[in-house]
Amino acid sequence: MTGSLFVQSIGFGLVTASILALASVGFTLQFGVSNILNLAYGDLMTASAFVGYAVNRAGGGIAESLAAGAGFSALASMLLNRYVYRRFVRHGTKLFGMVVVTLAVGIIVQNILLGAYGATFFSYSVSSGKQVHVLGMLFDTSQLMIVGLSVVTMGLVQLLLTRTRLGKAMRATAANPGLAQASGIATDQVTDLAWLISGALCGLAGVVLVLNTSAFQSTTGNDFLVIIVAAAMLGGVGRPVGAMIASIVLGVVTEVAAGFMSPSFKEVIAFGVLVVVLLFRPAGIFGQGSTVKEVPA
Amino acid sequence: MSAAFSYYVTTILVYLGVDILAVWSLNLQYGVTGIYNFAWIMFQAVGAYTAGVLTLGPATGNGGFEHYILGLQLPEPLPLLVAGVVAGALALVVGIVALRRLRTDYQAMVMLVISVIAVLVVENVNGLFNGPAGLSLVPQPFGSLPLSSLGYQWFYVALTAVVCLIVYLFVHRVTSSPLGRALRATRDNEEAAQALGKDVVRLRLFVFVLGGAIAGISGALLIQFIGAWSPGSWAYVETLVVLTAIIVGGTGNNAGVMLGALLVPVAFNEATRFIPQFGRPGLVDAMQWIVIGMLALAFLWFWPRGIIPERRRRFTGTPAASVQADLGEVA
Numbered sequence: 101m102t103g104s105l106f107v108q109s110i111g112f113g114l115v116t117a118s119i120l121a122l123a124s125v126g127f128t129l130q131f132g133v134s135n136i137l138n139l140a141y142g143d144l145m146t147a148s149a150f151v152g153y154a155v156n157r158a159g160g161g162i163a164e165s166l167a168a169g170a171g172f173s174a175l176a177s178m179l180l181n182r183y184v185y186r187r188f189v190r191h192g193t194k195l196f197g198m199v200v201v202t203l204a205v206g207i208i209v210q211n212i213l214l215g216a217y218g219a220t221f222f223s224y225s226v227s228s229g230k231q232v233h234v235l236g237m238l239f240d241t242s243q244l245m246i247v248g249l250s251v252v253t254m255g256l257v258q259l260l261l262t263r264t265r266l267g268k269a270m271r272a273t274a275a276n277p278g279l280a281q282a283s284g285i286a287t288d289q290v291t292d293l294a295w296l297i298s299g300a301l302c303g304l305a306g307v308v309l310v311l312n313t314s315a316f317q318s319t320t321g322n323d324f325l326v327i328i329v330a331a332a333m334l335g336g337v338g339r340p341v342g343a344m345i346a347s348i349v350l351g352v353v354t355e356v357a358a359g360f361m362s363p364s365f366k367e368v369i370a371f372g373v374l375v376v377v378l379l380f381r382p383a384g385i386f387g388q389g390s391t392v393k394e395v396p397a
Numbered sequence: 398m399s400a401a402f403s404y405y406v407t408t409i410l411v412y413l414g415v416d417i418l419a420v421w422s423l424n425l426q427y428g429v430t431g432i433y434n435f436a437w438i439m440f441q442a443v444g445a446y447t448a449g450v451l452t453l454g455p456a457t458g459n460g461g462f463e464h465y466i467l468g469l470q471l472p473e474p475l476p477l478l479v480a481g482v483v484a485g486a487l488a489l490v491v492g493i494v495a496l497r498r499l500r501t502d503y504q505a506m507v508m509l510v511i512s513v514i515a516v517l518v519v520e521n522v523n524g525l526f527n528g529p530a531g532l533s534l535v536p537q538p539f540g541s542l543p544l545s546s547l548g549y550q551w552f553y554v555a556l557t558a559v560v561c562l563i564v565y566l567f568v569h570r571v572t573s574s575p576l577g578r579a580l581r582a583t584r585d586n587e588e589a590a591q592a593l594g595k596d597v598v599r600l601r602l603f604v605f606v607l608g609g610a611i612a613g614i615s616g617a618l619l620i621q622f623i624g625a626w627s628p629g630s631w632a633y634v635e636t637l638v639v640l641t642a643i644i645v646g647g648t649g650n651n652a653g654v655m656l657g658a659l660l661v662p663v664a665f666n667e668a669t670r671f672i673p674q675f676g677r678p679g680l681v682d683a684m685q686w687i688v689i690g691m692l693a694l695a696f697l698w699f700w701p702r703g704i705i706p707e708r709r710r711r712f713t714g715t716p717a718a719s720v721q722a723d724l725g726e727v728a
Binding site: 137139188191192193195196197199200201203204205207208210211212214215218219326329330333337362364365367368371374375378379382383 | 498500501502503505506507509511514521637677680684686689693698
């Protein structure tokens with residue numbers, strides 16, 4: 101591979117990393133606050149992409165599609181947690197049962213989309229804009245938009261978690277729900293807000309994912325789930341900063357490696373990185389020890 | 398019975414046998430021991446592929462339209478046994494990486510990711526098991542027997558039944574023995590089991606390998622019956638079908654999960670086969686998956702212990718005697 105191609109693949113890597121960061125931070129937040137590994141996440145991304153698609157077809161631009169996708173997913177995720185996941189947990193469903201519940205919900209969402217839209221591919225009608233050179237890397241303006249959106253969103257999430265009372269309450273709820281409640285934190289409302297925010301990230305990720313890949317179908321989000329899970333685990337599940345850094349690592353590594361071999365091996369490479377890391381640090385790079393948390397009732 | 402109906406019945410019976418092996422295998426891992434094996438379908442697939450390439454002739458045969466490794470044309474029951482061994486060996490490797498140090502929720506995720514990755518590898522490495530198209534024209538075992546084709550169907554039903562019986566004796570022996578008690582202790586209270594001197598990791602690894610081997614054998618039986626196996630047959634969601642069968646039948650109960658195998662994969666998939674296709678292509682399939690998801694949710698909510706729940710075990714005899722018995726069996 102020539103030098104310029106190498107630099108270019110780093111550029112692609114940054115775009116992939118931006119999408120991955122949006123997705124994996126939302127995924128990891130849900131686990132952090134509710135202790136739920138939400139396997140329906142990828143399918144909600146697809147659903148958001150279809151919502152954005154509907155807005156786009158109705159004449160909306162990228163901004164409107166993004167807003168619609170994020171808004172839909174925020175609401176859907178919050179309701180899903182409040183009326184399905186949390187109820188199952190309070191009903192006594194344990195950790196493994198919860199994974200099955202999320203998987204079942206994902207299958208249902210995915211197949212409703214399949215039934216409604218069929219197995220054909222869809223794409224947004226937007227122009228990818230002029231091509232721009234940045235540090236020897238060539239980007240479409242839409243790709244730059246994705247990177248910018250991701251950087252700004254990540255900054256906002258980080259500020260929210262570290263600098264606001266809400267963020268503090270979220271972190272307290274994640275660390276010890278019982279103690280948080282005893283300290284006067286309305287954990288149910290905090291959890292709802294956390295799912296609204298993570299849901300919005302999920303929706304943004306869904307729309308930018310299909311903007312970048314240009315064609316999508318009912319399984320697109322779920323296909324991306326594996327890399328999301330890998331990034332979340334690599335960063336230590338439940339740790340947003342870890343997920344951001346892991347996203348950059350996985351995004352760049354997979355795109356550069358895809359330059360050397362078939363692009364279909366991207367996930368395999370991501371997985372290889374994950375396994376090697378987990379062999380040495382079983383809780384991920386930024387995970388804390390091997391404390392087993394049960395689902396809080 | 399008309400010939401067509403006999404074909405139908407025999408085919409269903411073979412599927413039932415394969416699905417029963419499947420639920421016993423995953424029940425041993427998940428139901429009895431509490432291992433979150435979301436990669437279960439991969440072990441069945443490995444068994445199927447192994448049996449396939451061992452039964453098929455060299456890849457240059459059939460005009461060389463398939464690409465795969467080996468092609469040894471081994472006689473039955475070698476492919477069946479080797480399939481079990483290879484799947485068990487893969488389970489050992491996966492188990493050593495995933496079960497040794499990882500948190501249980503991480504284990505579930507790693508398994509899921511492994512399952513997806515395995516499909517990608519098989520699809521993209523064309524020379525391994527013929528890529529996305531998969532293996533086909535796999536010869537049926539004991540093809541030289543002087544049987545009519547319907548007679549052969551019944552013969553295969555008998556073969557499946559024999560395999561099921563042997564596996565059952567094995568599984569039953571494990572679950573009803575002191576070893577089974579140690580496995581359930583591992584599932585219910587890991588720390589307590591450890592405190593009693595049980596090597597939890599080794600117990601889990603043992604069950605993971607045993608379950609993997611059974612999964613491999615079930616895959617081998619299936620590919621030798623239907624003659625083909627491709628990446629489409631082992632998407633990771635297929636594990637959800639087996640899991641749903643276990644949850645419906647009764648997690649941890651060998652008889653219960655058998656009922657689950659009869660109800661979920663067999664009755665459900667076969668019964669709906671005759672629903673006339675309507676709407677856009679794939680709509681009926683999509684609805685099938687939606688119902689499977691609903692079934693899993695409904696049972697987890699209303700009957701989490703399944704139709705035939707696991708028997709509650711009680712101590713009989715004096716505590717001192719049972720402690721002595723336990724001490725005698727510490728592995």
